[in-house]
Amino acid sequence: MRTSLILLVAALSASTAHAADVYVPGSKNDPNLRAAQYQSDEGRYFSSLTELLRMDSESKLSNDARWLMAEDYLSFGMGNKAEPLYRDIAQTTEDQLLLGRARLRLAEFSYQRGYLDEARSALLKMQEKLPKKLVEQWQDLLSRVLMAKGSYSEAVSVLTNLDNAGKQSQYTRYNLGVALINDGRAPQGRDLLDRVGRMRVMTLEDLALRDKANLTLGWHFLHNQLGGSAKAIFGRVRSQGPYSNRALLGLGWAELAPRGAKQEHSDVVNPEDQPFFSSFSTLGVLLRPGFVDNDIFKRAGLRNFRLEKLAKTEDAALKRALVAWVTLINRDPMDPAVQEGWLAIPYSLDKLGAHTQALQFYEKAVEQLELNRKRADAAMGSIKQGRMVDTIVKRDIDAENGWTWRLTDLPDAPETYYLQTLLAEHRFQEALKNYRDTRMLAHNIDGWQDRIKAMEAAYQNPDRANVSPDVLVKQATENKTPVWTDTNNAPTELRSEDTLSVPGAYDKPLGEESKATPEVELASGTPTQAQSDHEKVEALKGRLVTLQKSLAQANDEQSKILQTLAIKELTGQKKQIEKYLVEARFALARLYDRQMKGELNDK
Amino acid sequence: MPLKSCRKAVRALIVAASCATGTLWAAAPVQPPPESGALKLDQTIQDLKEEVLQFNSDASALEQNSLYPSYSRTSVFLGVRLSGLLIKEFSVTFDGGAPEKFTFDEIESLAFLQNKGLRRVMRVNLEPGQHKIRAEFIAQFADAKPDALPITGNLEAIFDKNYNNTDLGLMLVRTGFRAEPSLTLEQTRSAR
Structure with missing residues (x-):
């Protein structure tokens, strides 16, 4: 009695849910759609799509659901499926901004995957109805597509026709600068790059962009024999950063290159332009007077010397170049800039008449380059065995983020040091994403083997058959208004009947009225839709085997493409190392020869 | 900083920077497009x-x-309708059985807040009829001080499992202006 009372009180104290709210399947209120939305929001596009496809097979999807499906398809790297969905939604939606953003994202996908013509055509097509808010994004993307196609002049037109430079991002300005230089309009290009190289920075990305602009401009000046201008620009690059090694190399050459004419800045005044200031240590700091004069030869491992034949200014320039290069050769030896630094030092010493010192440095350079050649061989072996790609994608193997996956850092493997530039390129990144995806899909399909076994076990479970017929009838009639009536127009009650004869057991003759044979038209062939669950499971098993094979083949082909790219890149770098080695050895031979002849009398 | 870790940090930065901007490497020299075999x-x-x-x-x-x-399928969905509230742990039990426990990492907690999504936390088989559900949560506001006590709460409710698929939505909401976050139960069914 007491227990019952407690239970009653407990039951009353618990709140009771209201009557169930009704939702239209596939509509905004369908909890299954909201669950797909949640999966999409946590980057599980594959799971979200699976849910949406299941819903689609059961009922008509609302526009909200179809929009989510298009977004998921694109995020999972399936632009082909996303594009027609967006096109369909465009017929009915009023939200041009949302649609415009989706189209830009689709074009970005095409661009990154390498479908440049498709990207260009899609962007030009959307120009007519382009919302104002998206103009700058559209210009930026179209210009990148055109530059990737080598159409610099067209890219410049896209970025300048609308006269909206003030609204463009620094990235766009950088690209415009590059496009202008490549289009033969160097002064305007230089001016833009110079502005980006002096921009106010707020984030690490800004810093990287500013360094990149200064590096590009510096090397442009250097190639045009404008050492004086190049030197100032290289000096703006941070001393520690992704572009610092290339800048150090350039800074050294800029000291020894002809100064060239002074460059004029544009007359256009932009309030955002600032005189260059950075709270980060930049390469310019390396050339402060005390640092250059004190002990540069000691740091370079050279005996202090003064070349009598050199003018005072040349001697000072050499010292400053050595400051940059000695700093450089103490950095990552696998960086091609560092390798070049090892040759730049003796080359300059030799040019300036310091032959003995040049000889010493060439010997060290050969040692370093030989070491690098061995490392490159080891890296090549690792790539050929497929270890490199596996190592890169080892983490988050089951992540479902497809196209939105980003490689944020690199494993500590020798080959990745040589391939940094290639690894950051779209052609490699996108291939890597496909490789990851095929592995994830294969893993998913393998997992279904056990799940299918569990399904078969559930169908064979004897308890499963014991569902009361009443339950099934109630299930069929619940929440439904009967549409059938008996002769008195009263609703016919549907109930289970367990006293009927089993099929075939009824043997009384049929009445006269039943004698007429009804006309029955039989469909030809076996009905495809009338599969039992057991048959469906059997069909799944067949599909599973086929998919396993196809995925393994696709994964293998993708792996080969990545290997080919990596080997091509590494072969190029190895050739460069060998070229440096030949140069170093030839220079050494020449110097030894002159030493034997007694011609090396540098003082 | 040791040379190796410094080098690794720089490498991470190169990749992160180039990926984040998407344009850094798009400049001269322009990246070569993929070969036709790769596109195929x-x-x-x-x-x-x-x-x-x-x-x-x-x-x-x-x-x-x-x-x-x-006829026995019962799906439990969880949603958070309170801006900035990050759910950390959640458990649910039916008719006094063993609770099913869930913990959420940051990405999962944030996904609740983005587009009013629901997470399907479980599916169970329940006989048609009356059932008791008990759910508990531990959460914290994103801007809470590090030493702030976590927000906890629970819900007990009776619901009728009908003869068709039943969907139960447990929503983390604030029922009044100054009320503490609490769970509510919504039962829904398909019109089909």
Whole structure:
């Protein structure tokens, strides 16, 4: 009695849910759609799509659901499926901004995957109805597509026709600068790059962009024999950063290159332009007077010397170049800039008449380059065995983020040091994403083997058959208004009947009225839709085997493409190392020869 | 900083910077486009993805029917309708049984807040009729001080499991202006 009372009180104290709210399947209120939305929001596009496809097979999807499906398809790297969905939604939606953003994202996908013509055509097509808010994004993307196609002049037109430079991002300005230089309009290009190289920075990305602009401009000046201008620009690059090694190399050459004419800045005044200031240590700091004069030869491992034949200014320039290069050769030896630094030092010493010192440095350079050649061989072996790609994608193997996956850092493997530039390129990144995806899909399909076994076990479970017929009838009639009536127009009650004869057991003759044979038209062939669950499971098993094979083949082909790219890149770098080695050895031979002849009398 | 870790940090930065901007490497020299073989394979993989998705959709529908027949299927969804509230832990139990416990990492907690999504936390088989559900949560506001006590709460409710698939939505909400976050139960059913 007491227990019952407690239970009653407990039951009353618990709140009771209201009557169930009704939702239209596939509509905004369908909890299954909201669950797909949640999966999409946590980057599980594959799971979200699976849910949406299941819903689609059961009922008509609302526009909200179809929009989510298009977004998921694109995020999972399936632009082909996303594009027609967006096109369909465009017929009915009023939200041009949302649609415009989706189209830009689709074009970005095409661009990154390498479908440049498709990207260009899609962007030009959307120009007519382009919302104002998206103009700058559209210009930026179209210009990148055109530059990737080598159409610099067209890219410049896209970025300048609308006269909206003030609204463009620094990235766009950088690209415009590059496009202008490549289009033969160097002064305007230089001016833009110079502005980006002096921009106010707020984030690490800004810093990287500013360094990149200064590096590009510096090397442009250097190639045009404008050492004086190049030197100032290289000096703006941070001393520690992704572009610092290339800048150090350039800074050294800029000291020894002809100064060239002074460059004029544009007359256009932009309030955002600032005189260059950075709270980060930049390469310019390396050339402060005390640092250059004190002990540069000691740091370079050279005996202090003064070349009598050199003018005072040349001697000072050499010292400053050595400051940059000695700093450089103490950095990552696998960086091609560092390798070049090892040759730049003796080359300059030799040019300036310091032959003995040049000889010493060439010997060290050969040692370093030989070491690098061995490392490159080891890296090549690792790539050929497929270890490199596996190592890169080892983490988050089951992540479902497809196209939105980003490689944020690199494993500590020798080959990745040589391939940094290639690894950051779209052609490699996108291939890597496909490789990851095929592995994830294969893993998913393998997992279904056990799940299918569990399904078969559930169908064979004897308890499963014991569902009361009443339950099934109630299930069929619940929440439904009967549409059938008996002769008195009263609703016919549907109930289970367990006293009927089993099929075939009824043997009384049929009445006269039943004698007429009804006309029955039989469909030809076996009905495809009338599969039992057991048959469906059997069909799944067949599909599973086929998919396993196809995925393994696709994964293998993708792996080969990545290997080919990596080997091509590494072969190029190895050739460069060998070229440096030949140069170093030839220079050494020449110097030894002159030493034997007694011609090396540098003082 | 040791040389190696410094080098690694710089390498991470190179990749992060180039990926984040998307344009850094798009400049001169322009990246060569992929070869036609790579594009053809991309098309094949896109088709394969569709086949695998269709397989998963068909298989999961069958799995759902076999393991959770619709007359007993009960799905529990969890949602958070309070801006800035990050759910950390959640548990649910039916009719005094053993609780099913869930913990959420930051990405999962944030996903609740983005587009009013619901997470399907579980599916169970329950006989048609009256049942008792008990759920508990531990959460914290994103801007809470590090030493702030976590927000906790629970809900007990009785609901009628009908003869068709039943959906139960547990929503983390604030029921009044100054009320503490609490759970509410919503029962929904398909019109089909």
